[in-house]
Amino acid sequence: MLIPIILIAGLIALYEYMGSSGGKENIFVSAAPVIQPLLSALSSNFTSQTGINLTVSYDASGTTLEKLRLKAPIDIAIFASEDWEKKAEMEGLVKNDTKTKIGVVLLFLYVKKDLNVSCIDDLGMPGLKVGIANPSVAPAGYEAMRIINSSKNKDDILKNIVVAKDIGQLVTWYKMGAVDAAFVWSNFALQFANTSRIIYPWSCGYETKPFYFVGYVTSYTNNTKAALKFLQYLNSPEALGELKKLGYFTSVEEAYKFMGKG
Numbered sequence: 001m002l003i004p005i006i007l008i009a010g011l012i013a014l015y016e017y018m019g020s021s022g023g024k025e026n027i028f029v030s031a032a033p034v035i036q037p038l039l040s041a042l043s044s045n046f047t048s049q050t051g052i053n054l055t056v057s058y059d060a061s062g063t064t065l066e067k068l069r070l071k072a073p074i075d076i077a078i079f080a081s082e083d084w085e086k087k088a089e090m091e092g093l094v095k096n097d098t099k100t101k102i103g104v105v106l107l108f109l110y111v112k113k114d115l116n117v118s119c120i121d122d123l124g125m126p127g128l129k130v131g132i133a134n135p136s137v138a139p140a141g142y143e144a145m146r147i148i149n150s151s152k153n154k155d156d157i158l159k160n161i162v163v164a165k166d167i168g169q170l171v172t173w174y175k176m177g178a179v180d181a182a183f184v185w186s187n188f189a190l191q192f193a194n195t196s197r198i199i200y201p202w203s204c205g206y207e208t209k210p211f212y213f214v215g216y217v218t219s220y221t222n223n224t225k226a227a228l229k230f231l232q233y234l235n236s237p238e239a240l241g242e243l244k245k246l247g248y249f250t251s252v253e254e255a256y257k258f259m260g261k262g
Contacts (some may be wrong), residue, residue, distance in 0.1 A: 010237055026071075029055070029062075029074070030056075030059050030072070030074045030077050030078075032167070033059075034167060035058075035078055036105070038199055052230065058168055060133065064077050065079075069091070071130070075217065075221040075223045076231065082212070082214070093218065094217065095224075098216050102212070104211065104249035106211070106217060107183055107184075107186070107208055107247060108185070109201065110182050110197070120150050120157075120206055123151075124204065128181065129160060130161050131181065132183050147183075147206045150185050160205075170182055171191070174192070210252045241254050
C-alpha cells in the first residue's frame with residue numbers, strides 16, 4: 001500500500017496548501033482526460049465569475065474511482081463513461097443527486113495520412129503500432145479492445161497494440177509519432193486534422209455507441225456548495241457553446257445523428 005499512501009499524502013498536502021491561499025474557496029477535481037480541452041477553456045472564466053479556484057487532476061476513470069475509494073481530497077469526480085459512474089454510485093462515493101451530464105463523445109480510429117489503412121481489419125499489418133488507452137481504467141481503451149476483439153484479424157492486431165496509461169498519454173504518443181494509429185475520442189479530431197485520417201468504426205461494420213461524461217460531487221466533500229456551482233456552470237450556455245466549438249457532441253441524440261442513426 002506504499003504508493004496509495006504516498007499519493008494520498010501528497011494530495012492532502014496540496015489541498016491544504018490551496019485552502020490557505022488567497023482567502024478564496026478552492027475545489028479539487030479529478031476528471032477524465034477527455035474533458036481537458038473543455039476545462040482548460042472554461043476554468044479561468046469560472047474563477048473570475050465566482051472567486052472559486054479550481055485545481056484539476058486528469059485521470060483515467062478507473063484511477064478516479066480508486067482515488068475516491070482511498071478518500072483522496074476530491075470535491076468533484078468526472079467520469080468518461082456510465083460504467084465507472086455506476087460503480088461510484090453503488091459504492092456511495094458520490095452524491096447521486098448531483099449527477100450532471102456534461103458532453104458526449106464517440107470513439108474514432110485516427111491513422112497517419114500516409115498509412116494504407118482503410119478499416120480496423122487492416123491494423124494487423126506487420127510493424128504497425130496501434131495505440132490504445134489502458135482498458136482496465138480507461139473507457140476508450142475498453143471500447144477499443146471490444147472492437148478489436150470483434151475483428152477477423154484480431155490475433156494480428158493484438159500483436160501491434162501499444163498501451164498508454166490513459167487518453168492523455170496516448171494523445172501525446174500519437175502527436176509524437178510513437179504510434180501509427182490510435183483509438184481516441186472524437187473531440188480530438190480538430191487537433192489531428194492536419195496529420196490524420198479518421199476511420200469511423202461503424203463505417204466498416206463495427207458497432208459502437210456514444211459515451212457521455214458525467215460529473216458528481218463526492219460524498220465526503222466539505223465544499224458541496226462550491227462544487228455544485230461548478231457543475232451547474234458546466235451546463236451553462238457559455239459551456240455548451242464551448243462544447244460545440246471544441247468538437248464535442250452536446251447530446252447522445254446528436255452523436256447518433258452523426259453516426260447516421262438519428
